[in-house]
Amino acid sequence: QEMKTVKVGTTNLSSDIGLFLAEKRGYFKEEGVKVELIPFDSGAKMVAPLGAGDLDASAGAASAGLYNAVNRGLKLKMVADKGTNIAGYSYKALMVRKDLIESGAFKSLADLKGKKVAIIANGAADESVINQALKKAGLKDEDIEKVFLPFPQHLTAFANKAIDAAISAEPGVTAMVRNNVAVRFTGLDDFYPVQQTAMLLINGKFAEDRKTVTAFLKAYLRGVRAYAATLKDGKIAGPGAEDMIKDIAEMTGIKDMALLHQIVPVFIDPDGQINLPSVETDLAYFKSRGLVTSDIEAAKVVDMSYVDALKPVLGPFARPK
Amino acid sequence: MTVPTTTAELPGGGQASAPKISLRDVTKRHDTQLALDRITLDIPVSTFFVVVGPSGCGKTTLLRMLAGLDAPSEGRIDIANSQPGHPQNSMVFQGDSLFPWMTVWDNAAYGLTMRKVPKARIDEVVGHYLNKTGMYGARTLYPHQLSGGMRQRVSIARAFANDPDILLMDEPFSALDEQNKTLLHEELLRIWEETRKTVVFITHSVDEAVTLGDRIMVMTAGPGRIKTIVPVNLPRPRKVVELRHTPAYGELVYDIWAQLREEVDRARSREPGSKA
Amino acid sequence: MTVPTTTAELPGGGQASAPKISLRDVTKRHDTQLALDRITLDIPVSTFFVVVGPSGCGKTTLLRMLAGLDAPSEGRIDIANSQPGHPQNSMVFQGDSLFPWMTVWDNAAYGLTMRKVPKARIDEVVGHYLNKTGMYGARTLYPHQLSGGMRQRVSIARAFANDPDILLMDEPFSALDEQNKTLLHEELLRIWEETRKTVVFITHSVDEAVTLGDRIMVMTAGPGRIKTIVPVNLPRPRKVVELRHTPAYGELVYDIWAQLREEVDRARSREPGSKA
Amino acid sequence: MSAGQTRSLWSDRTISVLSPLVLLGLWEICARTGIVDVRFFPAPSNIIGHLFELASSGALWRHVGASLYRLAAGFVVGCVPAIVIGLAIGLYRPVRAAFDPLISATYPIPKSSLLPLILLIFGLGESSKIAMVAIGVFYPVVINTAAGVRQIAPIFLDVGRNFGASRFNMFRTVALPGALPLIMTGIKLGAGMGLVLIAIAEMVGAKQGLGYMIWNAWELFDVQTMYVGLFVIAIIGFVMNAGFDALERAIVPWRKG
Amino acid sequence: MSAGQTRSLWSDRTISVLSPLVLLGLWEICARTGIVDVRFFPAPSNIIGHLFELASSGALWRHVGASLYRLAAGFVVGCVPAIVIGLAIGLYRPVRAAFDPLISATYPIPKSSLLPLILLIFGLGESSKIAMVAIGVFYPVVINTAAGVRQIAPIFLDVGRNFGASRFNMFRTVALPGALPLIMTGIKLGAGMGLVLIAIAEMVGAKQGLGYMIWNAWELFDVQTMYVGLFVIAIIGFVMNAGFDALERAIVPWRKG
Numbered sequence A: 001q002e003m004k005t006v007k008v009g010t011t012n013l014s015s016d017i018g019l020f021l022a023e024k025r026g027y028f029k030e031e032g033v034k035v036e037l038i039p040f041d042s043g044a045k046m047v048a049p050l051g052a053g054d055l056d057a058s059a060g061a062a063s064a065g066l067y068n069a070v071n072r073g074l075k076l077k078m079v080a081d082k083g084t085n086i087a088g089y090s091y092k093a094l095m096v097r098k099d100l101i102e103s104g105a106f107k108s109l110a111d112l113k114g115k116k117v118a119i120i121a122n123g124a125a126d127e128s129v130i131n132q133a134l135k136k137a138g139l140k141d142e143d144i145e146k147v148f149l150p151f152p153q154h155l156t157a158f159a160n161k162a163i164d165a166a167i168s169a170e171p172g173v174t175a176m177v178r179n180n181v182a183v184r185f186t187g188l189d190d191f192y193p194v195q196q197t198a199m200l201l202i203n204g205k206f207a208e209d210r211k212t213v214t215a216f217l218k219a220y221l222r223g224v225r226a227y228a229a230t231l232k233d234g235k236i237a238g239p240g241a242e243d244m245i246k247d248i249a250e251m252t253g254i255k256d257m258a259l260l261h262q263i264v265p266v267f268i269d270p271d272g273q274i275n276l277p278s279v280e281t282d283l284a285y286f287k288s289r290g291l292v293t294s295d296i297e298a299a300k301v302v303d304m305s306y307v308d309a310l311k312p313v314l315g316p317f318a319r320p321k
Numbered sequence B, C: 001m002t003v004p005t006t007t008a009e010l011p012g013g014g015q016a017s018a019p020k021i022s023l024r025d026v027t028k029r030h031d032t033q034l035a036l037d038r039i040t041l042d043i044p045v046s047t048f049f050v051v052v053g054p055s056g057c058g059k060t061t062l063l064r065m066l067a068g069l070d071a072p073s074e075g076r077i078d079i080a081n082s083q084p085g086h087p088q089n090s091m092v093f094q095g096d097s098l099f100p101w102m103t104v105w106d107n108a109a110y111g112l113t114m115r116k117v118p119k120a121r122i123d124e125v126v127g128h129y130l131n132k133t134g135m136y137g138a139r140t141l142y143p144h145q146l147s148g149g150m151r152q153r154v155s156i157a158r159a160f161a162n163d164p165d166i167l168l169m170d171e172p173f174s175a176l177d178e179q180n181k182t183l184l185h186e187e188l189l190r191i192w193e194e195t196r197k198t199v200v201f202i203t204h205s206v207d208e209a210v211t212l213g214d215r216i217m218v219m220t221a222g223p224g225r226i227k228t229i230v231p232v233n234l235p236r237p238r239k240v241v242e243l244r245h246t247p248a249y250g251e252l253v254y255d256i257w258a259q260l261r262e263e264v265d266r267a268r269s270r271e272p273g274s275k276a
Numbered sequence D, E: 001m002s003a004g005q006t007r008s009l010w011s012d013r014t015i016s017v018l019s020p021l022v023l024l025g026l027w028e029i030c031a032r033t034g035i036v037d038v039r040f041f042p043a044p045s046n047i048i049g050h051l052f053e054l055a056s057s058g059a060l061w062r063h064v065g066a067s068l069y070r071l072a073a074g075f076v077v078g079c080v081p082a083i084v085i086g087l088a089i090g091l092y093r094p095v096r097a098a099f100d101p102l103i104s105a106t107y108p109i110p111k112s113s114l115l116p117l118i119l120l121i122f123g124l125g126e127s128s129k130i131a132m133v134a135i136g137v138f139y140p141v142v143i144n145t146a147a148g149v150r151q152i153a154p155i156f157l158d159v160g161r162n163f164g165a166s167r168f169n170m171f172r173t174v175a176l177p178g179a180l181p182l183i184m185t186g187i188k189l190g191a192g193m194g195l196v197l198i199a200i201a202e203m204v205g206a207k208q209g210l211g212y213m214i215w216n217a218w219e220l221f222d223v224q225t226m227y228v229g230l231f232v233i234a235i236i237g238f239v240m241n242a243g244f245d246a247l248e249r250a251i252v253p254w255r256k257g
Ligand SMILES: Nc1ncnc2c1ncn2[C@@H]1O[C@H](COP(=O)(O)OP(=O)(O)OP(=O)(O)O)[C@@H](O)[C@H]1O
Pocket: B030, B031, B033, B035, B053, B054, B055, B056, B057, B058, B059, B060, B061, B062, B094, C144, C145, C146, C147, C148, C149, C150, C175
């Protein structure tokens, strides 16, 4: 049987570990698919090549742009989890500038009022995230000043006192703490219990090739499970942790092993299940802001039939003792 | 004699054959300023035609139109077809016109190279003229390494080497010492007598005009018009040095000199805002 | 007379006063090529010093060193301090040297403007010399709108207007018609006689040299050396036109002409690779 | 030739207007016939329609205004030292020796990578954006100015020296006007570069400006708005260029043609 | 002056080497004394140490090799048409009228925003990166070439015409050599621009290259590695410039000085 080449866009962030392991440990090969991982610097740049079919699949996020792309006729589907913030595994966090904490000026979420808060981009899911935080504190979007900044810029912006708070992600969170510019105030779970951050997307044409997609996802989930097995107590500390950390180091290019031991790892569902309520919460928020103007439904974009079909094949995830 | 003159009226002209160059009411304006005013003129084939006139009267303007580099604002210029194998015209430009990026040799060979003349032939012809102009020894130098007079000589060699049907020369010897000038006068006369090219030659030297020319056109100042065309009936072949001692020569020089003087004086007194 | 000559040996020279310009064993090489070979020379103050020599013999090279634009490769040049209020020297360059980005007026006023002369004075002086050169009417034009001779006249006006201690003129009248040339000869002589500037004047015209000069230096071809320095003992003030009819004038012209001829012939025969 | 020149000027204008129109027309045809994918390359008519919408809502003008202000400020900040340094490099060999290596080494450093450092130095506000534009304008202007001075015929420097031009007058009356046509070319290159960099700078910490608009449109996959942004930048570039051409004709009256 | 010139050339070299060293020395002092924040601006000695580490591990060479290959390919693809079109624009008014508006409108379009579209057209592989470099090289070269032709004294065009130069020879013997000094300036500008854009292009679909290295280092806040990348780009820019200068001296022997 001829091996099909599946082109997958990745950002080489830690949530891409499932793809990386499936490739490195030969799961793709075993499932009969040939995969080419193509790195990108941002999810937004992947949407067009994915929609045009230059990419078959990609790591992505449920941003307003994604819904708009679907709305413009790009046939895209979210087919598997690729990163969720849950209690203990919130690799994204609300960061607050260190001097604000030390001076006592920032004690609770309510102190967000009037602050400059960095968000990765307009229409990103993190907008909905900060909205949840504000809601919890009884505040509104208008009560803060949003500053749209890519993650790598958060550290410099804190150092520069250009921002007061930020929704940031690992490994930046740990880097900021180490550089004494900001404090990890809370994980997202504090105000947004389960937040679906990243998922695996596939192109509509590729989706029709159910056989290959299934094989691809099977290998992917095997990779995810290998990763999930090493998670323990909010750290990569389970069995095989040291090998896993080496793999993550290789994938991300982070050479600082101590940093990798410190960071809060991302959680990825071993069954690839996408948290639909979170996706719907975010979409509703985008619609309320007018960032998504069509009446598109989350269910139209999320397609879990592939991972569902794999459940019996893979069996229940058994966390190793 | 300030009326424009055509060939038919000229003594000693070649009325029988069709003119090589014919101008009819040629007028040239630069922007709005009139440089040449209704020039009507026939130059018969194989004529050594000299143009003199006060500085700024439009001589260069006229020559550029004959070369086809500028178009007249009004009127028409007809030039008879050239002999096969010869370019229609080559010009010795007033002032610096050597390509700074070519050596003396390449500059002198330019026209022949453009016409894809075989290399052996180019070597022969260019060698000959660089020799004649005394520039053979400097053939590998670039123009910025030459003196003003040396540059002018290369420019002359370039035009001679190109062997055109019509030679257009704009003050070609102005930067040369008298001796180099005399040598080149002789060479020019030799070429002319051998090949009977049509030559249009601009000069400020009345001596030069009379020594070389068949006809001398004196132009008026201001907007250039034809003041007069003087035929030179000195015998040929001419020996440049001996010629100067004949009385006919002296008379001609004086005549033209006087005509020119009149023009310059007129131009100076007409000068707008003159304080003189 | 091929031995370099110093002031002391010169008849009619100003041995008493210190020389205005003094050269001692001045040698100039361009790259490796020798252009001037051990020139030793004194030019007394208020001398009208003319330099003639075959094309490429190093006249311009010499003048540029006097102007301080190039340094000698060997030897030394001393120039006496200038009178207060006057620039040391101004040069009429060979070839185009007008700033294309300035009008005729601004070009002519350049030296005075640089010296921050009051505007009223500039207007007066520049107006005067543009008038004298016949360029007043064209004062608002840019150089590209001028003919070759017109550009040369502006360049002359620029140097005259600057009223320098030493006037350095490199073939200043080469592109002018005889009449304009005569007018400017007269103006130059008038300036010189009024102000007794030191003038160093390069020309190819032996007539011009004898008409204007106190002393005429004839240079050798090849690496330039002093061939001879001929004193011109014609009475002053000179009337340009009348002068030419005196027998002393004719003799001088013939003498210098012969010296030059010798040099050119020597240069031509020495030409490397000459095919002549 | 006056009549002829007018005619040829007129026909030049026609060509200048036609050539972009022809290209847009081709694109329109390709889009309508489905040769290009309108999801990614919408038809120009479509883009222009959207442009009018955005313009009438006023949103576009805010973005344009913000970008133009930054562009103008950065242009001045970058251009003036570039001309002064460029003239000095062209005139004086030691200056050239000192600055040439610095310029050739810092010029190719990717400005996008420098953005974080610029943010660190200049903060998130206007000054970082103005600094980015200034950097973009600086290099082409300084390099072209120096090249412009070096191609001035040496005789003009000789004339300046001979007629006693002071150092300052050497700059003002010789180097500057002699290099002016090339300085103008450098300025055109620099202004275009400034537009490119403003778009990068406005991707970070800005809420208005064309760069923000384009980047935001990409994030939201609002392809039409993105094209409107690109289109408006193209128009600004075109108008700027025409403006500089007109300026050049005005301040370089000595140039032929 | 031969001896004098050698001496002044020699002292020029000294200045050229000293000026960047002085700057680096100042930076070093600032870093050591804590005037600048070493978290963001590590001392040069530190960066160079890290450079040697990366170089000896071989990782650096891979990145440099990948970038240089793309740079070279893009340079050729962008430069050759730029020179041809630039010469035509400079020589022929209708060509100028047709191309000028297109160039002035497309030049300022931010290349970073175009990247997604370039990916659609050229795919995700090497060709999209080469295309980005080519675009970067194209504009400065075409604009400077056209300006270079237009500053050729009209008399040389007259000579070409008068001596029967064909259209092709007009390009080859007049426009090209006459504009060469400015074409070289355009090439230097273009090569630098190519380096800037390769860094942007390598952020997508690349696993190696200096752009990838720098961007990746920022993502991870690996400041030292980022500076090594910037430093290496600066060195490449410097060496390229010196190479072009040497080339220029070789192919422009008629130039004074
Ligand atoms: N490009 C131009 N634009 C405007 N006026 C010009 C231009 N070229 C020449 N002229 C004017 O045309 C007139 C004639 O110029 P032309 O060069 O033909 O004179 P000329 O007879 O050759 O003079 P010369 O003996 O000094 O070379 C002059 O008055 C000059 O000012």
